Amino acid sequence: MAPVPSKLYSDDVSLLVVLLDTNPFFWSTASLPFSKFLSHVLAFLNSILLINQLNQVVVIATGCNSCNFIFDSSSVPANPNLENGRMPALCSNLLQKLEEFVTGDEKLSKEVLAAGIGSSLLSGSLSMALCYIQRVFRTGPLHPQPRILCLQGSPDGPEQYVAVMNAIFSAQRSMVPIDSCVIGAQHSAFLQQASYITGGVYLKPQQLDGLFQYLSTVFATDLHSRRFLQLPKPAGVDFRASCFCHKNTIDMGYICSVCLSIFCKHHKKCSTCGSVFGQAQSDGNSATDRKRKTPET
């Protein structure tokens, strides 16, 4: 597997964008209570701001129906004196915005989900994070090194496959690593791919009540220091895709040779680019018309 090209940074000034999964269906059944989770995360965020005066932390809440910014350490504090009591101010600002967000997100739910936890809008918060980072890039050559940390517990939503992959490729182009810390019960194929493709770190902590230790040992590492430190490597990556027609996860299907859209069954023409496909071969024929999506090694 080819190493991911990364920018060479000479100092440790970081911009950390944290995507916080707030899906209430997930949190109501999670092994770690949301309040304990928040206390680990808040201490972690404060530690990032502590180690370098120029570090910046932004938090985006990933809800079921919406996403929004809930904290930005660089925004001018209303009362400059709070700068010194940073932690209480950080806590109260963030928690207040978080509560407003969750209430608002819940109101947007049109119907009660029949079964299962349902997914959260990872694609939305990833996109918002990348837009914010693009703006930072444009402030000039002296910008903090940006990276994204996804704190995700909800399962992947296959209907978000295309949007998530687009965000991942965009992050790869901009050389913004996406770190993943999975706190749900199952692994996330989306996040495994995201971290693999962008050169970030993927981790599913074994013991969630030690979350701060995982965060400080692995995810607090700035991009400059990653050249020198051992970080968890992926054991294997789940490269399965979703079909564009039904959003089902598949590992064998049809691909348009013009735009590489994926379909689970034969169509007359591609719904993405409009190319007309040739005659369908009946099943059981040679495998030349059927392309299997396999991971490139």
Added chain:
Amino acid sequence: MPQVKIIAKNFMDMVASLPAMKLDALYHNTFICEAILRSLPPLAKKYILQMLYIDVPVTAKAMEEWVLADGFSKHRVAIDRLIQLRVFTETSDRKKETSYRLNPTFQTNLQKHLIYGGVLPREPMPSNITVRLPSLDDLEAYALGQWECFLLQLISSTQTEKLTNFSSSMMKVFQRGLLTQREKEAPRLTESGFQFLLMDTNAQLWYIMREYISNSEERGVDPADLISFLLELSFHVTGEAYNINTLTEFQRNTIKDLVDLGLVKLQQGRKESWFIPTKLATNLSMSLSDTSSRKQVVHKTNYLMHSSTAHVLSNHYIA
């Protein structure tokens, strides 16, 4: 210019050379812990975060496993720095294996700082009392003006009127190494003196601070107290007024010297008097860190400022 890195590192060397008990006493102040943390190389900062909640010593061998081959020299530098500043304490067990753990005082206070945040021992005064507070621009102009006055007195050979309140013996301490001090000869700028004039303001300030602190014992002042106060001052808010009566007697005397260096401005109200930290004071902890590349932008204004100062001063000197 890498000068700030070198000078500031020397400051940390000076902190490191304090006796163990004094250093431990310094670490009772959470702002000192934060300033020291920020001054360390990136790998050392990382190690502190990782070890923050670990109560048992970790073997040096285990720590080496954290590092890739590329990082080994940086690893050694980080560990050495941590030991030098007594942030890491070293123990050897019966098997002669070295282990490290965080200095317990440092550890407890940093944990507290992380969870509860740091609170300064003084609050800014309410604005209804502090009328006539200078604007940030005026304050910056004042600070640089004071600093220029000090520099002028520092390198002047013929100045008869005193521009600052520093005693002549104190000025001689500052001038050591920068001016030749030979009998029956007018003092002249040495090579180091010229280099000093070319450094940016923060580097010059650190140099003077270092001399001021090194000399403190002769003046009957505890260097640890002085370092503690200076670092704490750097965490105050620029432009805010803090009541003088929140300072100890020693701190009040120190403040008078700091006025001459442009670090604080003193003002008097009807009943109370207060001090206002300038940017020169609050930038102190920032320039402590190893990363000097970004400071080029921050100090751009200082470069313009000091290059004209150097011009003025060396003109004065050569004349």
